[in-house]
Amino acid sequence: MTSLVSLRGIQKTYDGKQLVVKNLDLEVSEGEFLTLLGPSGSGKTTVLMMLAGFETPTTGEIVIAGQHMTRLPPQKRGIGMVFQNYALFPNMSVAENLAFPLEVRKLPTVELRDRVEKSLAMVRLTPFADRRPSQLSGGQQQRVALARALIFEPRLVLMDEPLGALDKNLREQMQYEIKQIHARLGVTVVYVTHDQSEALTMSDRVAVFNDGIIQQICPPKELYERPGNSFVAGFIGENNRLSGVVRKIIDDECLVEIAPGVTVKARKVGVHATAEPTTLSIRPERVKISPQAGEVDTVIAGEVESVLYHGDHIRAHLRGLGPAPFVVKLPNTNGAAATLVAGASVSIGWASRDCLALDLMEA
Amino acid sequence: MSAPLSAEQMAGASPTAMPADIEKAARRVERRQAFSAALLVLPLIVLIAFAFLIPVGLLLFKSIDNPVVAEGLPETLTALQSWSPADGLPSDAAYTGLKRDIEKAKAEGTLGVIGARLNQDTPGARSLLQATGRRLDATTDADPHQAFIAIDKRWGEPEIFGAIRNAGDRYTLNYYLNALDLTRNTAGDIIAKPEGQRLHINLFIRTVWVSALTAFVCFLLAYPIAYLLAHLPARRANLLMIVVLLPFWTSILVRITSWIALLQKQGVVNDALASLGVIGEAGRLALIYNMTGTIIVGTHILLPFFVLPLYSVMKTVNPNLVRAATSLGASPFTAFRRVYFPLTVPGIFAGSSLVFILCTGYFITPALVGGQNGQLISNIIAYHMQQSLNWGLAAALSTLLLVMIGIVYFLYTRLVRDQR
Numbered sequence: 001m002t003s004l005v006s007l008r009g010i011q012k013t014y015d016g017k018q019l020v021v022k023n024l025d026l027e028v029s030e031g032e033f034l035t036l037l038g039p040s041g042s043g044k045t046t047v048l049m050m051l052a053g054f055e056t057p058t059t060g061e062i063v064i065a066g067q068h069m070t071r072l073p074p075q076k077r078g079i080g081m082v083f084q085n086y087a088l089f090p091n092m093s094v095a096e097n098l099a100f101p102l103e104v105r106k107l108p109t110v111e112l113r114d115r116v117e118k119s120l121a122m123v124r125l126t127p128f129a130d131r132r133p134s135q136l137s138g139g140q141q142q143r144v145a146l147a148r149a150l151i152f153e154p155r156l157v158l159m160d161e162p163l164g165a166l167d168k169n170l171r172e173q174m175q176y177e178i179k180q181i182h183a184r185l186g187v188t189v190v191y192v193t194h195d196q197s198e199a200l201t202m203s204d205r206v207a208v209f210n211d212g213i214i215q216q217i218c219p220p221k222e223l224y225e226r227p228g229n230s231f232v233a234g235f236i237g238e239n240n241r242l243s244g245v246v247r248k249i250i251d252d253e254c255l256v257e258i259a260p261g262v263t264v265k266a267r268k269v270g271v272h273a274t275a276e277p278t279t280l281s282i283r284p285e286r287v288k289i290s291p292q293a294g295e296v297d298t299v300i301a302g303e304v305e306s307v308l309y310h311g312d313h314i315r316a317h318l319r320g321l322g323p324a325p326f327v328v329k330l331p332n333t334n335g336a337a338a339t340l341v342a343g344a345s346v347s348i349g350w351a352s353r354d355c356l357a358l359d360l361m362e363a
Numbered sequence: 364m365s366a367p368l369s370a371e372q373m374a375g376a377s378p379t380a381m382p383a384d385i386e387k388a389a390r391r392v393e394r395r396q397a398f399s400a401a402l403l404v405l406p407l408i409v410l411i412a413f414a415f416l417i418p419v420g421l422l423l424f425k426s427i428d429n430p431v432v433a434e435g436l437p438e439t440l441t442a443l444q445s446w447s448p449a450d451g452l453p454s455d456a457a458y459t460g461l462k463r464d465i466e467k468a469k470a471e472g473t474l475g476v477i478g479a480r481l482n483q484d485t486p487g488a489r490s491l492l493q494a495t496g497r498r499l500d501a502t503t504d505a506d507p508h509q510a511f512i513a514i515d516k517r518w519g520e521p522e523i524f525g526a527i528r529n530a531g532d533r534y535t536l537n538y539y540l541n542a543l544d545l546t547r548n549t550a551g552d553i554i555a556k557p558e559g560q561r562l563h564i565n566l567f568i569r570t571v572w573v574s575a576l577t578a579f580v581c582f583l584l585a586y587p588i589a590y591l592l593a594h595l596p597a598r599r600a601n602l603l604m605i606v607v608l609l610p611f612w613t614s615i616l617v618r619i620t621s622w623i624a625l626l627q628k629q630g631v632v633n634d635a636l637a638s639l640g641v642i643g644e645a646g647r648l649a650l651i652y653n654m655t656g657t658i659i660v661g662t663h664i665l666l667p668f669f670v671l672p673l674y675s676v677m678k679t680v681n682p683n684l685v686r687a688a689t690s691l692g693a694s695p696f697t698a699f700r701r702v703y704f705p706l707t708v709p710g711i712f713a714g715s716s717l718v719f720i721l722c723t724g725y726f727i728t729p730a731l732v733g734g735q736n737g738q739l740i741s742n743i744i745a746y747h748m749q750q751s752l753n754w755g756l757a758a759a760l761s762t763l764l765l766v767m768i769g770i771v772y773f774l775y776t777r778l779v780r781d782q783r
Binding site: 052053054073074075077078079080081083084085087088089090091100101104105148149152 | 681683684686687688689690691692693694695697698701702705706
């Protein structure tokens with residue numbers, strides 16, 4: 001796939017002292033759905049604003065489709081953008097909102113009407129053409145904003161937390177709809193969110209931002225299965241953390257001592273030498289309760305502190321493994337919870353490929 | 364253990380079968396809330412009623428109330444009922460009635476008041492009535508007709524009787540006619556006033572013109588200020604807001620006096636321009652004691668009333684809207700014209716109607732800096748309230764001003780609504 005967007009050596013500071021974005025290099029392929037994910041203040045929105053042209057990078061350059069855009073004003077970039085809270089023009093009807101980008105491009109009236117109609121049909125809002133945005137529901141407004149950003153057929157569309165204001169059910173429905181439109185039109189999307197499940201379900205690739213730096217950029221599956229460092233492991237999904245010291249390295253595995261005399265085998269991700277301190281990360285759903293002999297590589301004893309019933313699954317907090325409670329997640333199948341009673345001693349275990357030895361988590 | 368609900372229980376839970384006492388209780392709660400809400404605004408309502416509605420109502424009533432002649436010269440008016448100036452002089456009965464009325468008024472000491480009222484329509488009527496009152500004793504009862512003409516030959520002309528009859532209605536529209544530069548001839552028909560006495564219509568037009576111009580100048584000045592206020596970071600915006608509100612902290616008289624010092628012929632502005640050679644000594648600008656002065660000073664005093672509502676509207680415009688417009692391909696100017704400006708129109712409407720209405724009612728400013736051609740309708744109203752004591756005319760002018768503002772406001776609302 002050819003690269004559509006290149007960000008090269010981008011740095012951004014607002015006050016001349018603190019860098020909001022630190023030395024960013026990023027390529028976005030034609031037709032890709034890339035999500036910028038991160039906590040607030042991580043620099044992801046600033047990157048989007050620089051792409052849109054509302055902010056100028058302090059250093060570095062932006063190239064889109066072979067054209068240098070670093071200092072080009074937004075109206076000359078031809079990028080579609082969907083804003084947080086939609087930013088529909090309240091003084092115009094739905095149809096007028098959709099016609100706006102075509103009007104400023106001086107499209108002939110006949111073609112303009114035709115495109116507006118098609119666009120309305122695409123987001124199933126034809127009967128609402130003459131309504132004002134304030135007369136629509138949140139989901140409908142969102143669809144208008146989406147249609148408006150796409151109607152002038154930009155090659156790149158930016159979305160800034162577009163689903164943040166919707167409730168859960170509607171959000172899932174809109175996620176599906178955005179994916180559908182993306183697949184149908186083949187447009188390139190750069191999507192900003194702080195919702196990790198949104199990032200995982202929608203994206204081709206996810207870039208995890210923290211502290212102005214991309215911590216990891218890869219497809220969603222890899223992000224969850226193989227987090228590159230302890231920030232990503234902690235930010236994407238749940239994990240149990242155990243701190244220890246590397247004792248031995250064997251190929252891509254290592255032995256880590258988590259308590260005097262207790263050593264576990266782990267996959268080597270963020271460690272390089274013996275005697276190095278490390279954080280082990282284990283996903284709660286990968287832990288087995290009372291494993292059969294030979295089923296897992298590591299077996300450890302713990303005491304059940306509490307059991308929480310979640311309907312489709314059961315969560316148990318165990319004591320005796322590090323300072324924080326150790327979380328175990330079990331699917332709610334027949335008899336799964338039988339052994340899990342508060343106060344009971346249980347043995348738990350996991351495969352060594354599910355236990356990652358990452359860099360030391362800073363406090 | 365929960366048993367399935369019976370059919371009756373289900374029906375009881377549905378809102379259609381709401382028991383009557385619950386409905387009543389709900390209405391009782393509602394009534395109590397409405398009552399406590401009313402209590403909160405009660406002091407204001409009382410204040411408005413006693414300090415505003417009742418006095419204004421009474422004053423407006425004065426514009427049609429006309430008791431002086433009707434009560435002062437009843438017998439004359441009865442005799443004049445079927446008379447018309449075209450018939451020539453009225454019958455002897457009218458003279459007899461007038462004689463008795465004047466004697467009675469003299470005894471009661473009201474002759475001066477009646478004369479003053481007639482004088483409003485017919486200059487000279489007061490002295491005529493006074494003189495007649497003094498000399499009436501000397502004449503005999505024999506022929507009142509001849510006796511009156513002997514006192515003053517004006518009693519031998521029908522005009523004075525027409526004037527008495529025109530002023531004799533208990534309730535009259537004559538004040539309104541006067542306020543609209545109309546009058547009645549002796550026959551009682553409505554005619555235009557003579558050219559030189561037409562004063563009010565022009566003043567109304569000038570008032571609207573000056574107010575509209577002031578509102579427009581305020582708009583030109585206020586829009587950028589309000590925009591800056593709404594878009595600056597909070598700390599600097601607060602500082603600018605204090606500067607905007609600064610004029611409110613100074614007495615209006617001090618401000619007007621400062622403007623006089625600045626704008627007069629030998630004032631700061633003219634001196635500066637003259638010393639820079641922009642204007643010659645002979646060509647010093649007349650910036651004050653005329654309409655220009657009224658507009659300059661009025662704009663300064665009323666500017667905050669435009670800035671504040673406009674600012675509060677601009678504060679509510681989502682800054683992402685302009686960004687969205689530019690990201691969709693609009694130039695900054697198009698984004699402003701198509702998106703930002705239309706959204707601030709309610710603020711412009713609020714500000715301009717506030718300034719316009721306050722300006723139509725202003726009279727201190729024009730009185731001090733307006734000179735001859737900067738006087739507005741309020742100055743004439745004040746004159747009739749304080750100097751000529753023709754409260755009926757003042758009330759009629761005030762009512763017309765109120766109606767005029769109402770019409771302008773109505774048209775303006777329609778305009779703004781159509782435009783949106």
